[in-house]
Amino acid sequence: MKTITKVLISTVLASGLFAQSDVYLTNNAGVPDLKMPNNKLAFKEIEGYQNYKIIATHFRTDKNEIRYVLANPVAYNALLHQTKIMPDGSKIVKIGWSVKKMPTWPGALESDKIQRVE
Numbered sequence: 001m002k003t004i005t006k007v008l009i010s011t012v013l014a015s016g017l018f019a020q021s022d023v024y025l026t027n028n029a030g031v032p033d034l035k036m037p038n039n040k041l042a043f044k045e046i047e048g049y050q051n052y053k054i055i056a057t058h059f060r061t062d063k064n065e066i067r068y069v070l071a072n073p074v075a076y077n078a079l080l081h082q083t084k085i086m087p088d089g090s091k092i093v094k095i096g097w098s099v100k101k102m103p104t105w106p107g108a109l110e111s112d113k114i115q116r117v118e
Helices: 002-025 073-080
Strands: 053-060 065-071 092-101 109-117
Touching (some): 053 092, 065 073, 065 109
Antiparallel strands (some): 065 092, 092 109
């Protein structure tokens, strides 16, 4: 039962994330002008992130944030084939969204705003 609950929560969070952020999937012009102070990485610099694949996800209760780790096709293929050294052109990025309660389903959470990119 716990596994089913975790899968359901992950599915709801992911569907909320993509429903809220589909404007970001079409082009880099619509993304927020977010620049991280510690690593100076700007969200707009992750060119082609629309084609990246999700390789991990987690929820930070202390920051009320859902995080997805994405890999570009080069990095994804290297991970898939368990390559020990990542080839040139590999990009892995972690994007964090704040969450809020869904108005249509108060027991569930959905993504709200992009808070971090690493």
